[in-house]
Amino acid sequence: NAGVTQTPKFRVLKTGQSMTLLCAQDMNHEYMYWYRQDPGMGLRLIHYSVGEGTTAKGEVPDGYNVSRLKKQNFLLGLESAAPSQTSVYFCASSSYFRQRFSGNTIYFGEGSWLTVV
Amino acid sequence: AQKVTQAQTEISVVEKEDVTLDCVYETRDTTYYLFWYKQPPSGELVFLIRRNSFDEQNEISGRYSWNFQKSTSSFNFTITASQVVDSAVYFCALSEGGSGNTGKLIFGQGTTLQVKP
Secondary structure: OOOOOOOEEEEEEEOOOOOEEEEEOOOOOOOOEEEEOOOOHHHHEEEEEEEEOOEEEEOOOOOOOOOOOOOOEEEEOHHHHHHHHHHHEEEEEEEOOOOOOOOOOOOEOOEEEEOOO | OOEOOOOEEEEEEOOOOEEOOOOOEEEEOOOEEEEEEEEOOOOEEHHHHHHHOOOOEEEOOEEEEEEHHHHHEEEEEOOOOOOHHHHHHEEEEEEEEOOOOOOOOEOOOOEEEEEEE
């Protein structure tokens, strides 16, 4: 089972370059998320999506754009990379449980290490 | 606003010692979910437990146990008879609940646990 797959896993960018991180899930999940992990700060939500064609801002959205054209894919774009965007990026997905207290099971990808020089 | 605090940045123990990782949270929601994740040196996030706000029963899973106390807004994690393989970063996280639940997670800063042989 693939689960949540992120590509690429490692990337080095020069300041000002652009790139796209791809997240793909094969569990037919409605919700998808992008987090970044920085030392001493845990993981912080960048953007998320509650369904195909929808996106919303999280805690740290500046400098990033996202798109969810297909339900199984969630793309994170950096239009003009900055050294402050050097981080580990995690994608996650979850389903919506209609039972009130059952909550969401959240699945994470393996992470993408991005360095901006 | 929601917040998760893991006051212990780093903990070092000797193998076979018991260790407790603290987690304190803040939320105005009456329905919410608490999580613990493990991040081993390989970098992936491993789900350990999810607890909803209406279930204050403590849980034990092998050498792991969790103590959820709403009165003190804490969700502490204890490893009994620690092993070297327990060395990792551990994250506590909080998710809103109720009908508007989107599965967004608020993470604590993480606690790095080092278990020495």
